[in-house]
Amino acid sequence: MYSLLIDTHDINLLIALYKDDEVLDKESNNTKNHASICMPIINDVLTRNNLDVHNLGELIVVIGPGSFTGVRIGATIGKMLAYTLNIPIKVITSLDMYAISNTSNTNKLVLIRDLKGSYGAYYTSDNKIIDNYFYKSTEALNEYLKDKEEYIIDNEIDLSKVKLFVNNLEVINPHKVNPIYIKEIEANKDGKRSIEPRFQ
DSSP: OEEEEEEOSSSEEEEEEEETTEEEEEEEEEOSOHHHHHHHHHHHHHHTTTOOGGGEEEEEEEOOSSOHHHHHHHHHHHHHHHHHHTOOEEEEOHHHHHHHHOOOSSOEEEEEEOSSEEEEEEEOTTSOBOSOOEEEEHHHHHHHTTTOOOEEOOOOOOHHHHHHHHTTSOOBOGGGOOOEEEEOSSOOTTSOSOBEEEEO
16 A cells, blocks of 8 residues: 655655555755645655555545644645545654654653744653643743753654554544644743643
């Protein structure tokens, strides 16, 4: 079975093609123009493997957190393809993806940084999330980490490990594929209140 992973949560757009659990091909593009290049890159990856979208048996979409616009683009394209082709779709968060790719044997902290702070989550060594996602300003995060010894992992992606993890996830209705937006519940001007995820 051919599976396609769509990841637009970061400036580095990533498309990966799997045959069963093997990474058959991949292409990335470091750009902010995800809306105009995502479908052409998908087409390029499929074409050079003598395939088209009708050969796909599964879609995998990274739903964020990350770039507000980026995750919307990936989710929309994934929903559209799954619905029109009538094929299964699964979703994974960017934080889970980074945790899975890491082989640390200690608790680990995954951070995705933006201009004002970081999205984050703690995981056990076997990639079970310890607490909910959070967002903290850079100042608040530095204070938060003072007494913690957990290993902060690099944001690297092991596509093979991601696929094996996704194999155990449930297929979802394409209409329920939505980006994760992490927004403030209350004012966070002093950086002392945490920000909780809201699934939309």
